[in-house]
Every structure is written in C-alpha cells, then in structure tokens.
Amino acid sequence: MPKVTVSEDCTGCGICTSTCPVEVFEIQGDVAVVINEKDCIACLLCVNECAVNAITVEED
Secondary structure (H helix, E strand, C coil): CCEEEHHHHHHCCCHHHHHCCCCCCCECCCCEECCCEEEEEECCCCHHCCCCCCEEECCC
16 A cells, blocks of 8 residues: 655645545645545656645555
8 A cells, every 4th residue: 555645845735636536635724634545546646746746655
C-alpha cells in the first residue's frame, strides 16, 4: 500500500481532491488531509498536479 503524505506547504487549493480518482484527499480547514490512504492506487496524479509540490506518494 502506498504511503501518501501532505506537507505543511499545502495551500488547500483542492487540486488533489479534484484530480484523485479514488478520493484519497479531503480539504479540512485550509489544507488537504489524507482520509483514504488505503484506496490509493499510486497513479501520481496528485503529485504531478500539486502546484506547490506538497504531496508525496511512496510505494512499499
């Protein structure tokens, strides 16, 4: 299972929530939060689309 991390650089823009095909993220307050890490398919759309490079996905 991939490990998904959102750094403190997150601006809460919501791009990750709109690009993730399996709804791994949710905006809470002003930042993205990983809510369904187990569903991550490691497609890296969130990593590639994040404007501030705040998301990392590491495969086991």
